[in-house]
Structure formats: structure tokens, C-alpha cells
Amino acid sequence: MTSSSIAEQVSTFNEGFTAQIGPELSAVFDAEQQALTAAGRPDDAVGVGDQLVDATLLTPEGAEVSLATVVGEGPAVLVFYRGAWCPYCNLTLKTYQEQLLPTLRDRGVGLVAISPQTPEGSELATSNGSLDFPVLSDPGNVLSRALGIVTEPTAEARAAHTQLGFDVADSNADSTGDIPFPTVLVVDGDGRVVFADVHVDYTTRTEVDEVVAALDLLP
Template identity: 70%
Template structure:
């Protein structure tokens, strides 16, 4: 990768500096406590893992039309990214990084890239437009696929209150009007639907680095 391929962790560190100053110590402490509690609880025991099979799933595209996940991913498989929503700055930062650094590599190898969240198709379209994304972004209404994969969570009550202080609520963006969201997760899936790599992040401020995804891809 080029010298300008800044890792996600460095981009997050830069963002956090400004974000913490912007929201102040009270809200910063709320989010820090939530992140610490998530890390302490750890990855759910039944979370998707390498060796599992990707379930069949019918999702919605940004126009609200049904799409089979296997069709969106393509014959050779590729990378599936679960993110919380376009309201999440860490998600936006990550998807933009994947657009810049991961997508060209996947295209060179004939592999797909699909990002999935529980938000409405309209909100998914917002993520595409604001991020300048040139890969498939889909909606998982009611987190049906996320539930099957064992990666469902929701913001803590104190975090939901902090979100309100910041002027938004997760339920307003979700297709089912709940606060349910996935743990940020990256899967590498082969052409048969088998999961060959799974990385579940309970701390939503950390994400799967492009270098780790590329290392997990099948040989071209």
C-alpha cells in the first residue's frame, strides 16, 4: 500500500482528539465507560467465527429493493462489513478508509465488498453519498442477519442519553425503530459461503485494519 495509506487506528486517534474537546468531559466519560464495559464483557460466545457458513439473507439496497447477500457479494466471495450506521463517526471513517485502501485491492482480485447496517435504506444512501462510497451498502431490517451471526448489541442507556444530548437517537435511523445495532465486524467469505476470517470488535472505536483483511484474503 502507498505511504499515504494511514491505518484506521491513527485516523481514530486524530478524530478522538477533536471529538473529545468538542463534546466535553461529561459526555466523553459516558462513552469511555461504555467502551470499557463492552471490552470487559468481551465478544459474545456465539458470535460468528472462521469455519462458519454465511447464512442466506435477503437485504435491502439504498432504493429499498430486495437483494440477496450472495448476489451482492459475487461468485468469488469477498468481504462483508457490519457497521452501526451513518450516525457513527467511527463507521464513516472506517468505510471511507475501506473505499480508499481496500476496494482497489478487492477489485483487482475479483472479490466483492459489501457493507451492512440496520439503518433505513435512506440512511444507507446517506452513508454512500457522504462517504463517496463506490461499493454495495445494504440494510439488514430488524438485524435479522446480525442476530443469526450472534453479533447483536445496543448502546448503553447512558450512551443513548448522551446521544440525545448530541441531537440524535439511534432508533430514528434504524429500519425497525429500535436501538439494536451490530458489533462492528468484518468477515472474509469464500465463493461457497464459508467464513474464512471473522473479526468482531466490541469496542466500536477500534476497527479491522486493511492490512489484516488483505492478509486474510485468498491467494489471487
């Protein structure tokens, strides 16, 4: 079982990734992260006290399901991630599976991961991390857009992606490059947000202990 923090795992991954892709592509992604950080959190991004809207999502099998049905009557942790193509997302979801899910189950709190990718992508994310919690698709980023957390890679980053052999649009259900900022929400049984952590730099993520601490905010 992984015991190190997400930040520690990201640091180790980045060392190998930078060596693999070389300085030119690394500089492109560094510039993108710096630009995202400089722009900051969107003014209309979801925040504490907001009411979560319902949305129609897709299961990995392609069946429609409402967010309200998945969350049920209990509190829940919602994780918005970019897609199975994102190594930082895979690393984070696997860590949540191993380190966070047992605590949430003990406390009767659900865990749901949501991305704009196709149902096939959700299935891939599930298998990548051996995930044992719902992983759903938000086609067209309808839910993410309502929460004010939608962005897209820069043109330079997408060109770098192409050099690495993939394009975000090929993974998304609506064939666009739109993706959510990596975000973790903790919502109570009434769908009210008690914790919202939006990461504009996609190489950083909400640590497990931060989510666990946020559970104490639940009524």
C-alpha cells in the same frame, strides 16, 4: 487519498471529538467502551468455518435483494457497521473505499457494507464516503442476529446521544436501538467464513492490511 491507518485516524478524531463534547459526555462513552471490552466477544459470534446464511437486504433505493445475489459466486468481504450516524463507521468505510477496494477488485473479491439502518441511511453512508460498493440495510438486524453480533448502546450512551441531537432508533429500520458489533468477515465462494474479526469496542476497527492478509486464506 487517505494513507494513514484507521487507528491513527480514530486517534485524531477522538482528540477533537472529546474537546467538542466535553468531559462529562466523554466519560459516558468511555465507560460504555470499557464495559463492552470487559464483556468481551459473544460466545455465539460468527467464527472461522461457519457457513454464511442468506438474507434479504434492502438497497439504498429500498429494493429487496438477497445477500447471495449481491455476493455472487466469488469470495467477498462483508463489513457490518452501526450506521451513517457513527463517525467511526464513516471513517472506516471511507478508508476501505480508498485503500482496500482497489486490491479487492484486482483479486476478484467483492466488498459489501451492511447496517440495520433505513435505506436512506445507507444512501447517506454512501455519499459520506463516496462509496463505490454495495451498501445495504439489514432491517431488524436479521442477518447480524443470525451471526451473533448484535448489541445495543447503554441507556447512558443513548441519553448522551440525545444530548448530541440524535437517537439510534430514529436511524434504524425497525426503530430499535439494536446495532451490530463492527465486524469484518471474509467468505469464500461457497459462503464459508475464512476470517472473522468482531470488535466489541466500536472505536476500533479491522485495518486494511489485516483484510488483505486474510485474502491469502481463500482457497
